[in-house]
Amino acid sequence: MHLVTILAFVIIFWRAEQPEQWLLVGEDDVLWTLLIVLAQPPLLGVAAWLSARRAHRLHVEQPDAPQVAQQFHHRTTVWLRTAILVGFAVMVLLTRWPTWFAFQNPALQTVGDLIVLSPFVSGVIAVWLAAYPLERALRARTVGLVAEVGKEQGKPWRLGAYLDFNLRYHLLIIVVPMTLIVFAANITRGYESVLQEWSGWPWTPDLLLGVVALGVFIVSPLILVRIWRTVSLEAGPVRERLEAVCGRIGLRCRDILIWHSDGMIINAAVMGLLPPVRFVLLSDGLLATMEVRQIEAVFGHEAGHVQHRHIQHFLVFAFVGWLLIAAVMELVARASAEPHSSFALSVLTVQAIGVAGGIIFWGVGFGWMSRRFERQADLFGARCVTPSEAGCSLPCSVHPDERSLLTGSGRVCATGAAVFASALNRVAALNGIPSEERSWRHSSIGSRIRFLTSLAGDPHRGARFERLIRRLKIAMFALAIVGSAVWLYYWTVVPEPAILRLQAGGP
Ligand SMILES: [Zn+2]
Numbered sequence: 001m002h003l004v005t006i007l008a009f010v011i012i013f014w015r016a017e018q019p020e021q022w023l024l025v026g027e028d029d030v031l032w033t034l035l036i037v038l039a040q041p042p043l044l045g046v047a048a049w050l051s052a053r054r055a056h057r058l059h060v061e062q063p064d065a066p067q068v069a070q071q072f073h074h075r076t077t078v079w080l081r082t083a084i085l086v087g088f089a090v091m092v093l094l095t096r097w098p099t100w101f102a103f104q105n106p107a108l109q110t111v112g113d114l115i116v117l118s119p120f121v122s123g124v125i126a127v128w129l130a131a132y133p134l135e136r137a138l139r140a141r142t143v144g145l146v147a148e149v150g151k152e153q154g155k156p157w158r159l160g161a162y163l164d165f166n167l168r169y170h171l172l173i174i175v176v177p178m179t180l181i182v183f184a185a186n187i188t189r190g191y192e193s194v195l196q197e198w199s200g201w202p203w204t205p206d207l208l209l210g211v212v213a214l215g216v217f218i219v220s221p222l223i224l225v226r227i228w229r230t231v232s233l234e235a236g237p238v239r240e241r242l243e244a245v246c247g248r249i250g251l252r253c254r255d256i257l258i259w260h261s262d263g264m265i266i267n268a269a270v271m272g273l274l275p276p277v278r279f280v281l282l283s284d285g286l287l288a289t290m291e292v293r294q295i296e297a298v299f300g301h302e303a304g305h306v307q308h309r310h311i312q313h314f315l316v317f318a319f320v321g322w323l324l325i326a327a328v329m330e331l332v333a334r335a336s337a338e339p340h341s342s343f344a345l346s347v348l349t350v351q352a353i354g355v356a357g358g359i360i361f362w363g364v365g366f367g368w369m370s371r372r373f374e375r376q377a378d379l380f381g382a383r384c385v386t387p388s389e390a391g392c393s394l395p396c397s398v399h400p401d402e403r404s405l406l407t408g409s410g411r412v413c414a415t416g417a418a419v420f421a422s423a424l425n426r427v428a429a430l431n432g433i434p435s436e437e438r439s440w441r442h443s444s445i446g447s448r449i450r451f452l453t454s455l456a457g458d459p460h461r462g463a464r465f466e467r468l469i470r471r472l473k474i475a476m477f478a479l480a481i482v483g484s485a486v487w488l489y490y491w492t493v494v495p496e497p498a499i500l501r502l503q504a505g506g507p
């Protein structure tokens with residue numbers, strides 16, 4: 001859902017840059033536009049209601065296989081979210097809906113953009129409402145499981161609490177920071193010529209927007225921990241243990257927080273690039289159901305993402321992707337503009353090629369890298385719960401020679417791996433995730449556990465894996481540096497790149 005919401009904002013940005021290029025529904029077709037905008041939320045609600053009813057039947061008919069209903073519900077939810085996004089793209093790019101709320105005042109335009117976004121939000125809420133009875137039934141099972149292993153009893157879920165949770169967890173967490181960026185974009189776009197004249201440099205507005213967006217990204221954890229209900233983890237054995245882990249691995253953060261989710265979330269997260277705005281979040285469900293050692297393992301996984309600088313590498317990845325796609329679009333535009341070219345492409349076709357390239361690059365590349373990073377964080381988590389030799393109870397390749405653990409040569413203690421695997425298994429069971437279910441960003445829990453366990457028995461495999469990640473990171477950095485150099489060079493020798501000429505309507 002987070003990604004879908006980000007993409008909805010990308011669509012709004014895109015429309016602002018390319019106002020009327022894609023329009024299919026003309027100026028006079030007010031009724032059509034209204035129909036496309038207003039029909040979507042109820043239609044989505046009906047579709048969600050039908051699929052939830054089917055999942056509910058599966059849930060009632062197969063009480064021994066609860067994952068069947070859960071899996072069906074997971075998949076239909078993904079389809080419904082895709083439908084919400086596609087429907088929103090249609091109304092924003094193909095109709096004049098956004099034009100109705102295009103104001104002259106750049107500061108006021110953000111209000112207009114939020115009105116444009118409102119059918120998207122209504123669609124999302126319609127889907128939630130339709131799924132509420134099912135979600136409550138599915139949750140009753142989770143609550144039962146949590147009560148079995150937990151230290152406290154879960155409460156039944158009321159509609160208000162359900163909507164409040166979904167709004168905060170899925171929507172506001174993205175909408176609030178993105179609205180800040182939209183505001184900055186409207187201001188820099190609105191005062192574009194003023195800024196350019198004042199500074200004497202055409203790129204000032206873009207640079208300013210980039211700086212603001214980066215600033216919002218960096219300080220956003222301060223806002224996000226207020227949108228998700230969080231409080232500082234009280235002093236006690238859990239906090240002491242986690243602070244000891246922080247000390248051992250050199251992780252600095254502003255605070256360790258409990259994340260109140262009505263027991264809905266059994267997970268942990270780290271947010272924040274820089275230590276003064278970095279928070280570690282442990283959900284209430286996690287704290288209620290896990291043993292201290294398992295909490296430490298999950299915490300270690302999140303710490304692994306920080307210590308291996310995964311977010312920074314994702315930013316480099318995004319930058320490389322942007323460079324590559326810009327290069328492809330420019331090459332295509334150039335080839336098509338050649339005097340004896342056998343094909344002449346419109347600016348729309350070139351943009352479509354860029355979008356297709358972006359989808360492939362992100363869909364394949366980001367997923368692949370993300371799954372490798374998860375495994376690296378797993379490895380780190382297992383190392384965080386590695387006991388001293390006396391505590392190691394399994395045949396283990398580390399413990400005969402404990403120093404090798406510190407050199408990080410792909411080694412992992414078998415006991416540490418087992419503790420980590422137990423935590424992972426429990427997270428999967430309580431969240432109702434089938435152990436072989438994989439997603440774009442995560443391998444299946446089963447395969448992650450098998451991988452980690454195999455490393456404990458085979459240090460060479462671990463060393464190979466760590467080498468792969470190291471090379472991947474170096475390759476990305478090299479691409480980013482070489483790509484930037486080529487880009488700068490190209491912009492200085494070619495006064496007007498082919499893609500800009502095409503956009504300006506030239507030959
Ligand atoms: Zn992770």
Ligand SMILES: [Zn+2]
Nearest residue numbers: 392396399413
């Ligand atoms: Zn060991």
